[in-house]
Amino acid sequence: MSTSSYLCSSTLPIVSPRSSVLGSGDKTMLDESVKCPVTDCILPVDIVLRSSDQVLIGAHQANLAQFSEGFPTPSDVKATDDPVDLTEDSLTLRLLVHFTHKQRYPNLSITGTPVGTIFSLAEAAEKYLVYSAMVACNMRIDDSYVVELDPASALVYGVKFNYPGVANRAALWALTRRSVDDVVKAFGAGYESYSLSWVRYRETFLSLMGTMTRGSNSYFKYKGTFSSCTDEHWRLFYISVLADLPLTPGRFLSTLIDKGTPRDFLTTIIQNHRSYIEGGRVCGQCRKRMNNWSAEFSAELTAIKPFDTFLPLC
Numbered sequence: 001m002s003t004s005s006y007l008c009s010s011t012l013p014i015v016s017p018r019s020s021v022l023g024s025g026d027k028t029m030l031d032e033s034v035k036c037p038v039t040d041c042i043l044p045v046d047i048v049l050r051s052s053d054q055v056l057i058g059a060h061q062a063n064l065a066q067f068s069e070g071f072p073t074p075s076d077v078k079a080t081d082d083p084v085d086l087t088e089d090s091l092t093l094r095l096l097v098h099f100t101h102k103q104r105y106p107n108l109s110i111t112g113t114p115v116g117t118i119f120s121l122a123e124a125a126e127k128y129l130v131y132s133a134m135v136a137c138n139m140r141i142d143d144s145y146v147v148e149l150d151p152a153s154a155l156v157y158g159v160k161f162n163y164p165g166v167a168n169r170a171a172l173w174a175l176t177r178r179s180v181d182d183v184v185k186a187f188g189a190g191y192e193s194y195s196l197s198w199v200r201y202r203e204t205f206l207s208l209m210g211t212m213t214r215g216s217n218s219y220f221k222y223k224g225t226f227s228s229c230t231d232e233h234w235r236l237f238y239i240s241v242l243a244d245l246p247l248t249p250g251r252f253l254s255t256l257i258d259k260g261t262p263r264d265f266l267t268t269i270i271q272n273h274r275s276y277i278e279g280g281r282v283c284g285q286c287r288k289r290m291n292n293w294s295a296e297f298s299a300e301l302t303a304i305k306p307f308d309t310f311l312p313l314c
């Protein structure tokens with residue numbers, strides 16, 4: 001059984017869970033001093049896991065087989081006194097082993113477990129298919145606080161393990177909280193096409209800056225069309241609006257997206273400058289031009305599709 005994913009398995013370096021845990025391991029006798037990390041666990045330790053930081057962690061083959069689909073079963077492991085080398089650090093593995101017991105699971109609340117460890121545990125749980133840990137991590141990561149705190153990691157998690165709700169919300173947060181380099185680095189080597197998906201998503205928001213600039217083009221385009229319109233009111237309005245706009249990409253995105261949600265900030269801008277375009281003496285054509293400009297912007301903003309629609313099709 002395997003989880004579905006956005007990832008194209010034919011092009012990405014996805015690690016096979018079972019092969020990854022069957023490391024060569026130094027030939028050592030099973031060290032009886034190695035304990036199970038679960039307090040008061042009375043089950044005999046019959047397999048030793050060795051973390052990436054070289055910590056030996058005791059576990060139980062039958063439990064690993066029962067509670068996961070990626071750890072070795074007793075029949076997989078011929079020499080049970082060999083530590084099994086894993087790529088996860090000791091904090092992550094200790095937590096993961098808890099989820100292979102019939103005991104109350106660790107509290108993964110943000111105060112108890114660092115956000116970075118939650119993502120590491122989530123990755124390990126998905127890799128070894130420890131379902132109880134998978135759902136516990138997903139509930140924590142799906143929390144708005146975690147997505148806001150580390151949107152790049154949440155984005156990668158959502159994409160790699162097919163949680164579109166998390167991915168879409170993290171993609172929005174990342175627009176204002178992370179640079180392109182940050183997101184590319186978070187995805188890592190081999191996942192460039194998924195980084196590119198986020199860059200394309202980001203570009204659709206940045207293109208709205210062009211919609212604002214086209215406001216001046218419409219001035220020239222329509223100049224002279226209406227004999228009674230001198231463009232004066234539109235021009236005064238538009239010049240004052242432009243002076244108020246954030247015209248660098250970073251500032252523009254921060255203004256457009258507030259707390260992970262797009263907002264029609266043009267409404268606020270228009271409100272601040274409407275004295276130029278409203279009143280009995282204001283040209284109706286200029287006012288209509290302003291309304292069209294505003295409507296075009298709002299329509300473009302609304303039409304932006306969720307991030308997961310930018311992901312490559314396998």
Ligand SMILES: [Zn+2]
Nearest residue numbers: 036038041043
């Ligand atoms: Zn135990």
Ligand SMILES: [Zn+2]
Nearest residue numbers: 229231283286
């Ligand atoms: Zn006019």
